[in-house]
Amino acid sequence: MTRFVNKVVVVGGGTMGCAVAAIFNVAGWTAYVVETDELVRLGLPGRIDAAAQTLGASGREIPSIICGALVDVDWADVDIVIECVFEDLALKQAVFAEIEALCPAPTPLTSNSSSFPIGQIGKGLATQSRMLGLHFFMPAHLVPAVEVISSQASDEPTAVRVSEIMRAVGKKPIRVKRDIPGFLANRIQHALMREAIALVEEDFASPEDVDAAVRYGFGFRYIAAGPLLQKDLAGIDIHCAAAATMYPYLRTDQEPSAHMRQLVANGHIGVKSASLRGFYQWTPEQVAVEQKRYEAALLKAARILSDEEVGH
Structure with missing residues (x-):
C-alpha cells in the first residue's frame, strides 16, 4: 500500500479551493491553503469548516493552515499540490512556474481547470511529467467523482499516485487518458x-x-x-x-x-444573479430551500455509492 505524509497544498481559496481543503481535512490531512486576497483569506476558516461539517466532521480534524503567498508554505514532504485559482490561462501558468521552483519533484502538480488543456497549462515547465489535471465537480466536497487527466507529457506512475491519493480521501478517481477539451x-x-x-x-x-x-x-x-x-x-x-x-x-x-446566450446577455444566470432568474424564476426563500434540498439529496446519493464501494 502506498504511504502518504498526508499533506496537501491547495492554491486558491474560492468556492472550489475551500471544498477541496475540507475534503482533505475530514480525511485527516494537513491542508495548506494559499490565498492572496486578504479579505477572502479572513473568511477561509469558517467556509472550510462549514464544508467539513456538511461532510460529517467530528471536530478532531487538523485545521487548514492559511497562507498569503506560496513562499509561506512548508514545502517539505508535500504529497500533492492542487491549483484552484480563477480560470485564466496566463494566471495558471504563472502560478505553476512559481510552484515548480518551490515544490521539489516528484510531488504531483495538479490543476482543477475545467476548460484549459492540461498540456497548455503546464507548457514551459521543466517537470511537465508530474503535471496533471484534477477536475472536481461542484459542490466538490459532495460529488464523489474527480477526473485525473493526463497530458501527452504526464508520467503514468504520477497519474496512478494521484488516483491513489484521491481514493485515500474518499473520492472516486476517473482516469482520462488523453488531454481533450472538456475532458x-x-x-x-x-x-x-x-x-x-x-x-x-x-x-x-x-x-x-x-x-x-x-x-x-x-x-x-x-x-x-x-x-x-x-x-x-x-x-x-x-x-x-x-x-x-x-x-x-x-x-x-x-x-x-441563442436562448442560453440571451439569458447570459441579460444577466439571468441563475440564483447568483441579481434578478434571481435563469431557466426558472426564484425568490430568496426558494433559493434557500432548494439549496438545502439539493445538498441533502447529494449526500443520500453519495451514501448509496459509498455502500456499493465497500461491498466491492
Whole structure:
C-alpha cells in the first residue's frame, strides 16, 4: 500500500479551493491553503469548516493552515499540490512556474481547470511529467467523482499516485487518458445540455418537464449504472435501433444556443444573479430551500455509492 505524509497544498481559496481543503481535512490531512486576497483569506476558516461539517466532521480534524503567498508554505514532504485559482490561462501558468521552483519533484502538480488543456497549462515547465489535471465537480466536497487527466507529457506512475491519493480521501478517481477539451464528464454533460436546452427553446417542453424527464426517468438509473453498463443490461440492439431513428434530428450546434446566450446577455444566470432568474424564476426563500434540498439529496446519493464501494 502506498504511504502518504498526508499533506496537501491547495492554491486558491474560492468556492472550489475551500471544498477541496475540507475534503482533505475530514480525511485527516494537513491542508495548506494559499490565498492572496486578504479579505477572502479572513473568511477561509469558517467556509472550510462549514464544508467539513456538511461532510460529517467530528471536530478532531487538523485545521487548514492559511497562507498569503506560496513562499509561506512548508514545502517539505508535500504529497500533492492542487491549483484552484480563477480560470485564466496566463494566471495558471504563472502560478505553476512559481510552484515548480518551490515544490521539489516528484510531488504531483495538479490543476482543477475545467476548460484549459492540461498540456497548455503546464507548457514551459521543466517537470511537465508530474503535471496533471484534477477536475472536481461542484459542490466538490459532495460529488464523489474527480477526473485525473493526463497530458501527452504526464508520467503514468504520477497519474496512478494521484488516483491513489484521491481514493485515500474518499473520492472516486476517473482516469482520462488523453488531454481533450472538456475532458470526460463535461463532454457528456454538455451533449445532454445542448439537447435539453433545444427542447425548451423550441417549445417542446418546459424546463420543469425536461428536468423531471432526467431526474425521474433515465437519470434515475444513473445512480445504479452508467450509460454503457445500462445498455449492456437493457440491450444494445434496442439502443442502436432507437439511435437510427433519432440521431438525424438531434441538435449539432457548434456554439451555445441563442436562448442560453440571451439569458447570459441579460444577466439571468441563475440564483447568483441579481434578478434571481435563469431557466426558472426564484425568490430568496426558494433559493434557500432548494439549496438545502439539493445538498441533502447529494449526500443520500453519495451514501448509496459509498455502500456499493465497500461491498466491492
